[in-house]
Amino acid sequence: MLDVTLRDGGYVNGHSWTTREAEAIVRAVGAAGVPYVEVGYLREAHQPHRPSASCPPGYLDALAAVADRPQLTVMVRPGEVPVSRIAELPGCGVSMVRVLVPGGAVATAAPYVEAARATGLAVATNLTRVSERKQDEIAAVIAACVEAGAHLVYLADSNGSLDPETVAAQVGAATAACPVPVGFHPHDNLGLAFINTKAAMAAGATAVDASIAGIGKGGGNLRLEVVVAHLIVRHGADLRLDPIAADQTTLATQLRMLADGTTKAVLTGLLDLNLDGAAEFDDLVAENGYDAALLTLSHR
Template sequence: MSKIFLTDTTLRDGSHTVSHQFNPDDVMKVAAALENAGVNLIEIGHGDGLTGSTINYGFSKYSDFDLISAASSVLTKSKLTVLLIPGIGTVEDLEMVRKCGAKAVRVATHVTEADISEQHIKAAKDMGLFTVGFLMMSHMASVERVTEEALKMESYGADVVYVTDSGGAMLPKDVAAKIGSLKKNLKVPIGHHAHNNLGLAVSNSLTAIEAGATYIDGCLSGLGAGAGNTPTEMLIATFDKMGYEHDGNLYKAMDASEDVLKPIVEGKGLKLKTNSNSLMIGYAGVYSSFMLHAQRAAARFGVDARDILMELGRRKAVGGQEDWIIDVAYELAHK
């Protein structure tokens, strides 16, 4: 199995959730937390791509250039990435964000309109940017047509080509067929971007990997347009359980969601439902009622409740063995 590269779009697709109101300070905090969690590419900007702040798509308080500069000031390892939709963003905009610190661009078109990406992909490559072809609304075209359009993006110089489920409408069998065809016919790596409108985002992402994709997208806490994107922390957890090679760190991704993103979103008057507790129960494989007991024991002994749950999972604790929680917490505190 090839290494999986994770792109987080909390600060781009996730900006739909906050009506494009992330400010430079928000961006710096979240971007730094994502890099600390091992995310490979971090996408920044208006939800509808570079210079999408318009009456049509919704205004942002800050320009993409301000937000990208802010992110660039804190990122040292992750690739700072932008999304460009030809007709909204221009080659001139791309040159400006390159000067602001962008290292990668995803050039996005409707799934049947890859032709309009040629100028932008070639310009991005000339600028030295890591360049991704992003075929949006991929559920609307046949396997053959998606492959045809992907081949165009590859021919223009794209380093990766994505099957993008913008509508969250694809079933696992659709993902398998389209990713599988691209894997068979293209030489460059393949990526997948899922939305959770049918509750299939994690499943479709895993199906994409099984079919040959090595670039996968997520957002912290599943932020994003529609029902949201695949939760980044859930992706990392499932990658761990599947034994995939990747750079993500589960605890740090969970902390980025709970301790960094949640206060920002709730500070804008929105309620962010984080999934840390349920995620950790599933990841550790322990009885659901253990969480509250583990949190109390963690506070009592000054340890991390997640470490308690993980140890209980290793010991295969089941309901009725709650007394083990105190034992485990005590042992962890005295290591």
């Protein structure tokens, strides 16, 4: 299990976590027994008040110093940071790099995978927007990720559009064809993150992403407290719920996500629209309301 509160939850608060808040989240996740925590994006440009947006060395050093912490993970989007920066990460306490594979472009991700392996880091690749892809296309990209050297391959439901049947089919096909572990990154646009995760696990996924209170992009993520409780009760997992339930660090961000509302997230999930490219949807809603936007886009 990997906690994505800081990285994916950063979309809700503009990555404005303070280092002290990040330390508290890492501490709570570690006390819960979750083995990995993703602390942000690795990028070149640093803004002092947005450390999880770029993971500057001082921020990583502070999180690495947290006692009894999980293993630290950073996410890399190819092109946003020089490949040479990967070599710095082990010295900052990072154990794993996750490399995005947007559009299935494994060739752009491969140099980062190679660099991570060369420094002794675990490396995962994240195939995004899998709801937009056919199973044979997913299988081909996964095979290329494995050939590039990925230790773990994630399928990401970026649009929050998948249902349990589709998740089971995609993950099942991936695990059947893949010699390395397969992970699942759910979003909760349609309220299906938990049941989709159960379907992914039943189909062979052995890695799962979640965040405290489900905070994250769009409709949010799988709720960490829900999946932790499920694994304790149904699978006897050596995890603890109290540290997550007791920590109040994310409360303001939870309220911000609630205040932003969920209508847009639900509808973009239903229409299988990625929020990064949903400008047309926003324009249609602004001009004519949700009903007109639904009718226009659903007939395409």
